[in-house]
Amino acid sequence: MAVVATLGLGVPAVWKNYEASLPPLDLKAALRGSTVAVDRHGKLLRAFTTEDGRWRLPVTVDDVDPRFIDMLLAYEDRRFYNHHGVDWQALARAAGQMLRHGRIVSGGSTITMQVARLIDPPQDQRSLAAKLRQVVRALELERTLKKREILDLYLALAPYGGNLEGLRAASLSWFGKEPRRLSFAEQALLVGLPQAPEARRPDRDLNAALRARDRILDRSQQAGLLSAEERAGALREAFKGERKAFPAYASHAAAAAHAAEPQRRVLQFTIDQRLQASLEQLVRENVDRLGPKVTGALLAIDNATGEILAHVGSADHLSQDRAGAIDMTQALRSPGSTLKPFIYALAFEDGLAHPETLMEDRRARYGIYAPENFDMTFQGQITARKALQNSLNVPAVALLNDLGPARLLARLRNAGATVVLPPESPPGLAIALGGLGITLRDLARLYAGLARRGDVPDLIDRRDRPPPAPAQQHIAEPVAAWYVADILRGAPPPTNALSGGIAFKTGTSYGYRDAFAVGFDRRLTIAVWFGRADNGAVPGLVARQVAAPVLFDAFSRAGATYEPVPQPPGAIISTTSNLPPPLRHLRKDAPKTVAAAAGAPLKIAYPPDGARVDLGLTGGGTSALALKAQGGVAPFTWMVNGAPVGAADIRRQTQWRPDGSGFARVSIIDAKGASDSVLVRLE
Incomplete structure (x- = not known):
């Protein structure tokens, strides 16, 4: 009896000393997983592997269909909610089976013990010392964590073959869907995979994976989790066993944010994943017919907040032929005629003209520069409204000559846009037709300013950072901005759209290198660009035929209501004949830049x-x-x-x-x- 008493006192002491000798569990390090970029609603846009190349996406019980948890516990740990980390009955059964058969028949490990092994993996997983360590760690976990938190750890860390860790990574990779949307058959397969993740990998041994799935479906029916009909339907469900690519929406924005903040695990954007996916597909479909090296870009902006709802940096971010890795929303390109509305806005603001002011569209020369219209014709006397709607070059250059190119550049820059002139080139009249460089991002901001009565928004692309202080940048006075918006609403639409929906403008750069289309209504601004990243010419790349149809299609996909910009106080609604006399014709006494220079x-x-x-x-x-x-x-x-x-x-x-x-x-x-x-x- 004395010996037994001594052993009884000694075993707890040895156990306590052994437990104290183990290093503390580092749960934070164990859960360090992939960085994920999510949209405004928390939906996945893109994920990045961990530093050691593994996919380990955040997931909790709340992200999973409750039936999966039931299947998992029925198969792995039926007494999960009743034990304290170790199921001694299951361990005893496993030990007896090993003694009878001379090999391991069942492991006896609880979910908590498996989590302990994943967090603190021993060198020899099958040894008695390793099992003892798992037991000690499991009891430690149960003392410090709730059952739900232990399940969260299992769902996040369980191996699913290759470099897949955690249920969410496995669900996306094997089935292309989030865990909450898995079918019964898919849930059963993912319950069985962690027991032998390499032997049952569907892309290596599909039959082994399906046999494990079927056993779990049988066990689930026996446990009353599935009806006979549900089990039969799940058994018939086809599965090819191929890994799918992870979602990669808004890749350029996500990659830039991840590079800037590599330690942040969740990057939340203002982007709407549904809209982003639809517009990425739209751009991709349209470049296919334009040539193997042509790419495209698109931005969609919420005018009220300045939040970016969609950011398509290229047609295919993995394409080398299209230089898909380059974010073309940030590239300096020639905007063609898309700057003309801001010339007219300045003229309206100065009282130099009104939308119904008559202008002359006839041959003109400014030194050695003689602008011509795109169709090489002249229309004679025409209103400013029609001149802008038809994107006539000659009247736009005449207005800019009266206003001064330097003033237009100053207005664009003061509105926050970065505009770049050719090297060693002073501002000239050619900037009216695109003779400078500007990004699609800045162009979209400027047009959003027209929708906001001239107030240019700061673009916001993240929801996990405080918004910037308002910059209070302006592109036009409210009346002038509305005049331009009203004119552009009447521009002739492309063949796939009706007139009067959105205010829009197109622009084709010299040499058919860029095709722009930018449009807006009260709620939304969308900017579209097509071209080659290497600035090569693309025969037939005319904005009205290439970019404008995509612009209208993008508005349709965004669910646009085509609400016009509201009219501000002070706007003059009149025909040409009823205008005040100074506004009926373009004033001839306006200061000319050439004459001013001569003075x-x-x-x-x-x-x-x-x-x-x-x-x-x-x-x-x-x-x-x-x-x-x-x-x-x-x-x-x-x-x-x-x-x-x-x-x-x-x-x-x-x-x-x-x-x-x-x-x-x-x-x-x-x-x-x-x-x-x-x-x-x-x-």
């Missing part, structure tokens, strides 16, 4: 007289000297040390590359014979 004296703006300019010449460099002038009348002739620098040019800036250091006399002569000269030292 300013010619002067070299850079380099200043007497300056010492460091071009790195003393160190053997070959940098060029920028030459800039102001005032005068084009064309201009630059000279350095008496020798001309190129031919006469209408631009007021150029550059000259010296052959060494020293003094240089820089001179300029304009078309009227006026001149200016400076002496500089180059080093």
Whole structure:
């Protein structure tokens, strides 16, 4: 009796010492899984593998069909809610079977013990020491966690073959659906897979996976979880055993956010997954008929909030031929005629014109620049409304000539848009027809500003970060913005749409490299672009034929109600004949940029007289000297040390590359014979 008492006291002490010798469980590290990007409603957009290349997506009991939990416990751990981590009865049965058969027939492990093994895997899973460690860890888990939390751990960590861990990753990979939507047959297969994840992998041994599935269906019927009819239907359900690709919606936005915040496990976007998926398919379908290297991009914006509802960066983010990895919503492209509405908005704002003001569409020349309409014809006298609706080039250039290109650029930049001119090129009239670079993202913002009475929104793409402070940027005054919106609502629609729905504008860049279409109503703004990422020409890439139909289709998929922008106070609704006399015809007394320039004296703006300019010449460099002038009348002739620098040019800036250091006399002569000269030292 003394020996028994001694053993009785000694075993708990040994057990306690053994438990104390184990390192503490690190549940946080064990649950460190894949980063997931989700939409505004929490639906999965895209997932990323863990650092060791595994798919381990977050999942809890709430994300799973309750029938799956019932099947799992009926097959794996019937007394889960009654034991404290270890089912001693099951362990005794397993030990007896091993003694009788000389091999392991059943494991006897509880769900909690399996979780313990997944969190704290021993080197030898089959040894008695490993089993003892699992028992100790299981009891520890049950003391610190609730049963539901233990189930959450199992669902998140159970192996499902290859690099799949957790029920959600397995459900998406094997069946292409979330766990809550699994059928009985699919649930049964995923209950059985973790017991032998490699031996039963459906893509390696489909028959083994199906045999395990069928056993679990039988067990589920015996437990009263399935009727005979439900079991029979599940047994007939076909399954090919092929892994499916994980969802990859809004890939460019998700990848950029993940790169910026690699430690964040959940990235919540303002995107709507349903709309995103539909619009990605729309862009993908349309590039297929345009050529193997053509790609597309699209943005959809909620005008009220500035939230991005859809972000399609390319037609196929995995395509090398289409350079799909490049987010074309962020690429600088030539916008074609899509800037014309902002020229008209400035003219309306200045009182220079009204939508019903008559303009002249006839041949005109500005120095050496002679714009022509897209169809190479002229319409004579026409209202500003019709000129913008028909996207006539000549009237738009005439308005910009009156307003000044620099003013349009300043307005775009003050509204928050990044606009880039060609190198060494001053702002010229060609920007009316797309002679600059702008991103689809900025273009969409500007058009959303027209829908918001000129107030340009900050674009918001995340819901898990505080919104930025309002920038209070404007593209037009309310009346001018409404005039433009009202005009664009009447633009001739493409063949797949009715007129009067959305206000929209198209733009085709020089050389058929870009096709833009941007449209809006009161609620939504959508911007579409097609072209090649390498800026190559695409024969037949006309925006009205390529981008505009996609724009209208996108609005239809977004469930647009086509609610017009409301009319602000102060708008003049009138015919041409009833307008105030100064607005009936485009005013001829408006200041012209050429005349204004002629009134300013010619002067070299850079380099200043007497300056010492460091071009790195003393160190053997070959940098060029920028030459800039102001005032005068084009064309201009630059000279350095008496020798001309190129031919006469209408631009007021150029550059000259010296052959060494020293003094240089820089001179300029304009078309009227006026001149200016400076002496500089180059080093």
